[in-house]
Amino acid sequence: MKKLIGAAILGQSGGPTSVINASAAGVFLEALEHEEITHVYGAKHGIKGILEEEFYDIGKEDLKELELLKTTPSSSIGSVRYKLKDITKDDSDYRRLLAVFKKYNIRYFFYNGGNDSMDTANKISKFFKEHDYECRVMGVPKTIDNDLYGTDHTPGYASAAKYVATTLMELYHDARVYDTPMCTIVEIMGRNAGWLTAAAQLAVLKGQGPDLIYLPEHVFDYDEFLDDVGTVLKENGKAIVAISEGLKDKDGKYIPEHFSDLSTDSFGHAQLGGAATILANEVAKKYDVKVRGIEFSLLQRSAQHLVSAVDVNEAFQAGKEAVKQALLGKTDYMIGFERVSNDPYKINYILIPLEKVANEEKKLPLEWIEPHGKGLKQPFIDYVLPLIQGDYKAPLEDGLPRFAKLKKVLAKK
Amino acid sequence: MKKLIGAAILGQSGGPTSVINASAAGVFLEALEHEEITHVYGAKHGIKGILEEEFYDIGKEDLKELELLKTTPSSSIGSVRYKLKDITKDDSDYRRLLAVFKKYNIRYFFYNGGNDSMDTANKISKFFKEHDYECRVMGVPKTIDNDLYGTDHTPGYASAAKYVATTLMELYHDARVYDTPMCTIVEIMGRNAGWLTAAAQLAVLKGQGPDLIYLPEHVFDYDEFLDDVGTVLKENGKAIVAISEGLKDKDGKYIPEHFSDLSTDSFGHAQLGGAATILANEVAKKYDVKVRGIEFSLLQRSAQHLVSAVDVNEAFQAGKEAVKQALLGKTDYMIGFERVSNDPYKINYILIPLEKVANEEKKLPLEWIEPHGKGLKQPFIDYVLPLIQGDYKAPLEDGLPRFAKLKKVLAKK
Numbered sequence: 001m002k003k004l005i006g007a008a009i010l011g012q013s014g015g016p017t018s019v020i021n022a023s024a025a026g027v028f029l030e031a032l033e034h035e036e037i038t039h040v041y042g043a044k045h046g047i048k049g050i051l052e053e054e055f056y057d058i059g060k061e062d063l064k065e066l067e068l069l070k071t072t073p074s075s076s077i078g079s080v081r082y083k084l085k086d087i088t089k090d091d092s093d094y095r096r097l098l099a100v101f102k103k104y105n106i107r108y109f110f111y112n113g114g115n116d117s118m119d120t121a122n123k124i125s126k127f128f129k130e131h132d133y134e135c136r137v138m139g140v141p142k143t144i145d146n147d148l149y150g151t152d153h154t155p156g157y158a159s160a161a162k163y164v165a166t167t168l169m170e171l172y173h174d175a176r177v178y179d180t181p182m183c184t185i186v187e188i189m190g191r192n193a194g195w196l197t198a199a200a201q202l203a204v205l206k207g208q209g210p211d212l213i214y215l216p217e218h219v220f221d222y223d224e225f226l227d228d229v230g231t232v233l234k235e236n237g238k239a240i241v242a243i244s245e246g247l248k249d250k251d252g253k254y255i256p257e258h259f260s261d262l263s264t265d266s267f268g269h270a271q272l273g274g275a276a277t278i279l280a281n282e283v284a285k286k287y288d289v290k291v292r293g294i295e296f297s298l299l300q301r302s303a304q305h306l307v308s309a310v311d312v313n314e315a316f317q318a319g320k321e322a323v324k325q326a327l328l329g330k331t332d333y334m335i336g337f338e339r340v341s342n343d344p345y346k347i348n349y350i351l352i353p354l355e356k357v358a359n360e361e362k363k364l365p366l367e368w369i370e371p372h373g374k375g376l377k378q379p380f381i382d383y384v385l386p387l388i389q390g391d392y393k394a395p396l397e398d399g400l401p402r403f404a405k406l407k408k409v410l411a412k413k
Numbered sequence: 414m415k416k417l418i419g420a421a422i423l424g425q426s427g428g429p430t431s432v433i434n435a436s437a438a439g440v441f442l443e444a445l446e447h448e449e450i451t452h453v454y455g456a457k458h459g460i461k462g463i464l465e466e467e468f469y470d471i472g473k474e475d476l477k478e479l480e481l482l483k484t485t486p487s488s489s490i491g492s493v494r495y496k497l498k499d500i501t502k503d504d505s506d507y508r509r510l511l512a513v514f515k516k517y518n519i520r521y522f523f524y525n526g527g528n529d530s531m532d533t534a535n536k537i538s539k540f541f542k543e544h545d546y547e548c549r550v551m552g553v554p555k556t557i558d559n560d561l562y563g564t565d566h567t568p569g570y571a572s573a574a575k576y577v578a579t580t581l582m583e584l585y586h587d588a589r590v591y592d593t594p595m596c597t598i599v600e601i602m603g604r605n606a607g608w609l610t611a612a613a614q615l616a617v618l619k620g621q622g623p624d625l626i627y628l629p630e631h632v633f634d635y636d637e638f639l640d641d642v643g644t645v646l647k648e649n650g651k652a653i654v655a656i657s658e659g660l661k662d663k664d665g666k667y668i669p670e671h672f673s674d675l676s677t678d679s680f681g682h683a684q685l686g687g688a689a690t691i692l693a694n695e696v697a698k699k700y701d702v703k704v705r706g707i708e709f710s711l712l713q714r715s716a717q718h719l720v721s722a723v724d725v726n727e728a729f730q731a732g733k734e735a736v737k738q739a740l741l742g743k744t745d746y747m748i749g750f751e752r753v754s755n756d757p758y759k760i761n762y763i764l765i766p767l768e769k770v771a772n773e774e775k776k777l778p779l780e781w782i783e784p785h786g787k788g789l790k791q792p793f794i795d796y797v798l799p800l801i802q803g804d805y806k807a808p809l810e811d812g813l814p815r816f817a818k819l820k821k822v823l824a825k826k
Contacts, residue, residue, distance in 0.1 A: 016590050045592040074586035081591065165813055166718055173487035173816070174715040177429050178494065179458040184711075206813055277687070297707045298597075302587040305579055305719055308812065388812040399721065399801040400578055400619055403586070 006107025007039035011046040013113030016074035017156025019315035025069035026319020046080035068404035071394035073304035119358035136326040139334030146195035149360035150352035151336030155315035158387035159307040161199035168203040181289040187276035200242035201376040216246035309390025345386035419520025420452035424459040426526030429487035430569025432728035438482035439732020459493035481817035484807035486717035532771035552747030559608035562773035563765035564749030568728035571800035572720040574612035581616040594702040600689035613655035614789040629659035722803025758799035
C-alpha cells in the first residue's frame with residue numbers, strides 16, 4: 001500500500017461527554033507517533049474551525065497535558081453544531097473545506113461525534129473523492145445517547161449511565177430520610193432513545209432505585225402516570241420516579257410543550273428540561289405530598305469524577321484505532337465496538353461504514369422494556385453492567401481535579 | 414468519677430449530609446466498646462422515634478455494616494424536623510421522653526444535627542435535670558450550611574463544598590464548549606449563609622470557575638445582576654454564574670417569591686429552588702443568548718462519591734469523641750473543631766456548650782467577601798482548602814457503591 005503523507009486533523013462535534021477528550025487523546029497521541037503524519041491539528045469548534053482555518057497545532061502541546069485529556073471532561077478543543085449547506089443548492093462550504101485541506105495538505109480527517117457528525121464526515125469524504133483529493137476520513141463515535149448504528153455501545157454512554165445509577169442510589173437515601181410523604185422526580189437526558197434513562201434500572205438492581213421509570217419508547221399518559229405515582233405513595237409514602245426528558249404524549253408533544261399555557265416563556269428557550277418540575281407540580285396538585293423535581297442537566301454528561309474506567313479506555317482506544325486504520329488505508333468508516341463476551345467482558349474494534357451510521361439509529365430493544373413505568377428487564381442489565389466498571393478519575397491537585405491545560409497555539413494561516 | 418451505667422441512644426436530625434452516617438458509625442462503634450453502655454440504640458427518625466418508642470437495636474447489626482455507614486450518604490436511621498412543644502404551654506413531649514428514657518434506662522443521649530437539634534437536646538437535658546434524671550447529653554455537629562457556632566467548621570460542609578467546586582469545574586468545560594453566546598446559572602444551597610456558595614471560589618482559583626458569585630450576605634439587585642452578566646457576556650460570550658438559593662432583594666424577598674406572579678403555583682410547594690431558572694429566563698429576556706439554569710438540589714448534600722476524606726474522618730471522630738466525653742462525665746456540650754494549624758492541617762476536638770450553639774450562628778465573615786458578584790478573598794480559600802482534601806468513596810460492587818445495609822431490628826417495647 002502506498003503511504004499517504006500529510007497532516008491529520010481532529011474535530012469534536014455535538015454535545016460533549018465525559019470521555020470525548022479521551023478519544024482526542026487517543027487520536028493525538030497515536031497520530032504524533034507516525035512519520036506519515038506530518039502535522040497533527042485540532043480543529044477549533046469542529047468543522048467550523050476548519051472552514052475558518054482555525055486549528056490548534058497539537059505538536060506544540062506537552063505530552064503530559066495530552067495524556068491528561070483522558071481525564072478531562074467535555075470537548076477541550078471546542079465543539080460545534082454546524083450543519084453544512086445543502087450541497088445540491090450551495091457547495092461553497094465543501095469547496096472551502098477542500099481548499100483548506102489542500103492548503104495544509106491534510107490527508108487524515110478524524111471526526112468525533114454522533115450520527116449528524118458521521119453524516120457530515122461522509123459528505124465531505126464523498127466531495128473530496130469527486131474532486132480527486134485523497135483523504136482518509138474516519139469517524140470516532142461519541143454520544144451519551146448510545147444511539148449509534150452498528151456499534152454495541154458508544155463512548156460516553158457508560159459514564160453517563162454510571163452517573164445516573166450512582167446518583168439515583170444516593171438520592172434514594174436522601175429522598176427517603178423523613179417520615180413524611182414525598183415524591184421526587186428525576187429527569188434524565190435522551191431526546192429520542194431511553195438508553196440513558198434505562199440506566200436507572202441499575203439502581204433498582206441494588207435495591208436503591210426509583211419506583212417508576214418512564215422511557216420515551218412508550219407514549220406518555222398523564223393520568224396513568226399520576227395513578228402509578230398514587231399507588232406507590234399509598235404503598236410506602238415515598239415515590240421516586242425517573243423520567244426521560246424525551247417523553248411525549250399521544251399527540252407527540254414533549255412535557256414542557258404540553259403545559260406551554262402554564263409556563264409561557266419559562267421553557268421558551270429551545271432545549272428540553274423542566275419536565276421533572278412540571279410533573280412534580282402535577283403530583284402536588286393531586287396528592288398531599290411534598291414534591292421535588294431534579295434535573296441531572298449538564299452534570300450527567302460532564303461528571304468526569306464519576307466516569308467508568310471501561311468507558312475511558314474504550315474511548316481512548318477508539319481514537320487510536322481510527323488513526324491506525326486510516327494509516328492502513330481505510331477510509332469512510334466509523335470505529336465501532338463488537339462485544340465478544342460478557343464474562344470476562346471483551347470487545348473487538350470494528351469498522352462501520354459512515355454511510356450506515358449517518359442514516360440509521362440504534363434503538364433500545366422494545367423486548368428489554370417492562371410495561372410503561374415498570375423499568376427494564378434482565379437483558380438490559382446484562383448489557384450495561386460490564387460497561388460501567390472501574391474508576392478513572394483525574395489526578396487531584398488541592399483536592400480538586402487537575403484537568404488538561406492545552407496551550408492551544410493556532411496553526412499559522 | 415462515678416460510672417453511669419445504662420443504654421445509649423443516637424438520633425439523626427435535620428437535612429442529611431454525605432457524612433452524617435459517618436458520625437453515626439463513630440457513635441455506634443465507640444459506644445459498643447464500653448461496658449458502662451448496656452445497650453446501643455438508634456432512634457428511628459430522631460426525636461420522633463424516641464417519642465414513639467421506636468428505636469433500632471444497634472447491637473444486632475453486623476460490625477461490617479456499621480463500618481460501611483462511614484461511606485453511606487444521608488441519614489440511615491431516618492431524620493426528622495420535629496419541633497418539641499413549647500414547654501411553658503405543654504410539657505407532654507418532655508414527660509413522654511423522660512418516661513421512655515427511664516423505661517429503657519437510657520443514660521447517654523447523642524443528637525446529630527444543626528442548631529435546632531442542639532436546641533432540642535439542650536431543652537431535653539434541662540428538663541431531665543429538673544426531674545433528677547441523670548443523663549449525659551452530647552451534640553454531634555452536622556450541616557452542609559457550616560453555620561454552627563463555636564466550631565471552626567461542621568461535618569458535611571467540606572464534602573458539599575468539594576461537590577460544588579468539582580462540579581462547577583466540570584460544568585465550566587461543558588458550558589463553554591460551543592462558539593455561541595451562553596449564560597449558565599447554577600443554584601447552590603444555603604438559606605441564610607453563603608458558606609456553601611462561597612465554595613464556588615475554589616473553582617475560580619483553578620481558573621475553571623464561575624464569572625460571578627452571588628452570596629446571600631449581600632442584598633440582591635436584579636438590575637445590577639443583569640448588568641454584571643451583560644458585561645461578562647460582552648467580554649467573552651459566555652457567562653457562568655453561581656447563586657445562593659438564599660438570595661434576597663431589598664424587600665427581603667427570595668427570588669422565587671419576587672416572581673410569584675409569573676410562576677403561580679410552580680413554586681408554591683414550600684422549599685426554595687427554581688431561582689436559577691428564573692434568573693436564566695431574565696437573562697434570556699434581556700440578552701440574545703442561550704441560557705441554562707442548573708440546580709444542585711439534593712445532589713450536593715448526598716453525593717457520597719465526591720466526599721472529602723478529611724470530612725469523613727472528622728465526622729466519624731466527632732461521633733467517637735461525643736461518646737468518650739460523655740463517658741468521662743461531660744454533658745450538655747456539642748463536639749466542635751478548633752483549628753490548630755493549616756499547614757499541616759490539624760484540629761483539636763473541643764466542647765462547646767449546647768446552649769451557645771442553640772442560640773448563635775456562625776456567619777461568613779463579611780471581610781472575606783469581595784463586592785457583590787465578585788467572589789471571595791484569599792482568607793476564605795485558606796480556610797476551606799484544607800477541608801476538601803482526599804477521597805473516601807464507598808467500596809464498589811458491580812461498579813456501583815456498596816452502601817451499608819442495616820437490619821434495623823426494632824428494640825422490644
